[in-house]
Amino acid sequence: MKRISLLILTAILGLQGCNSSNKSKSTTKPVLPTKPVITAVHGIQPSEVANYIAEFKLAKENLKFTFEGAESKIFYVDKTKDTIIIKYDKGLVHAGFDFKNNEPTASLTLYEGDTSDLGDFKATRMLTGVDIKISEDDDTSIYSGSVKDQVTGGIYSIRLQLNEHLMGAGDSKLIINGKKATLAGTLGTSTYIQIQEMINTTSVDTLILSNVSGSDNDAINMHTGRLIRNASLTTLMPKGGEAYSGGVDLFAAGAQRIFETGGKLGVHSWCCTADGKDAGQLSKGDKAHGAQLTYFREMLGTEKGPEFYFYTINAAPANKIHLMSVADMVKYTLTTP
Known part of the structure; x- marks a missing residue:
């Protein structure tokens, strides 16, 4: 599924100056690099999500x-x-x-x-x-x-x-049964609304990804993942279930993630930049990786998050799918041995 994102990466190097005095021997303190400060990047700014959803609801009626x-x-x-x-x-x-x-x-x-x-x-x-x-x-x-x-x-x-909201709406269906909810279909802005309403009105604690084909709107899909994480939901890939591309992004959002043998998690590169390249063709420092890197740092940590993201975009081109092995799921902390 198409993924469009921007990167603003700012590294700040702290320099500690030298002090000297004519009354004592001059000393120089070593310059110690500080940990780089990484600025969060978003396709849709968190402060603009509510307005985005309100506009979508009005446009969807047409x-x-x-x-x-x-x-x-x-x-x-x-x-x-x-x-x-x-x-x-x-x-x-x-x-x-x-x-x-x-x-x-x-x-x-x-x-x-x-x-x-x-x-x-x-x-x-x-x-x-x-x-x-x-x-x-x-x-x-x-x-x-x-x-x-x-x-x-x-x-x-x-x-x-x-109107312009058609291509990002998705067609997902969410079925709630007690404390479990089952999500299927293509993810998009409608999915964000479904998950938000579920969190606000039910006691669901587990989201089952039964058959998720991907996402039509990755900018909002990452905010859907943040809804899942902030609500401390468990994500479950059941035996016989399938989740691809943006569906894997939501699986990664679970505060606890459960993978059952026989389920399928599939990843690939997103496409495309303005010049038609998919993410796997870009350098690691390209600004287009920004929003995805921000998201996976939040979900999988500052080390494993970027490692997992670059693994996904190099595992398969945008028009193909790579099914993850359990060993890779364990490696990137999506599941435990």
Whole structure:
């Protein structure tokens, strides 16, 4: 999953001066280096998280797809060079988008089918856009017009409403059962809201990561991890469970972490910087590592945190996944022997 972060690293060297007197022998005290002071870096400043969430809640109300008058919630899935792929109640929407100029384009195609497993998605019906028009309502882009069934020739009205918060919302589901909660799906801003509400309104003490594919918004996902740590929650990777990329970040946030044999923790590099490089292609001193380094220092300590972060970005490129061995989990203190 895409990870975008900035680094501000300030090393302060303390210099202790020399004192001399004409009444005594001149002495020079050795210059002792002080421990570098590392400035915390964040994609979203902690003081701005509340405003970010409030803005997201308002914007989310405008994220919807309407087919023949029936509204459906929508979730970001992926993108190509000229298309945003979106999940809705009955399948996928491929909406035209010019990423270079950051603006929608007048094209839209529907693929109906079962989206419960997107890796095995098979379209049962295809409908192509007819006279699609683009309009704007504040920060919301609106695709309107019709789609045509490629088999029957039927014409149906559609309306798709998008804004910048779609791509970072995620589609996670949180199920609470007593003092345990099970998290699944793709992480994002919605996950932060779910975890925050759970902490504020329940006595949950254990978060189970059952099937977490990654994160659509790492800047807020790291703050979700801080919610978990500050609430002293235990994170559990159960036998048969899976957590990848940003899901591993949340597992690391547990005040206590439990890994059951048969679970899967998968890591890879994030992508991409402005010039298209993924994190594993950058030097260790690159500023783009900053927010991730700050996060893992908090979760795993000043030594193991950076070691683990650089291990993850070198373990696999952004388009692949490396499954961690138990030995590596122990090495980086994600679990105990």
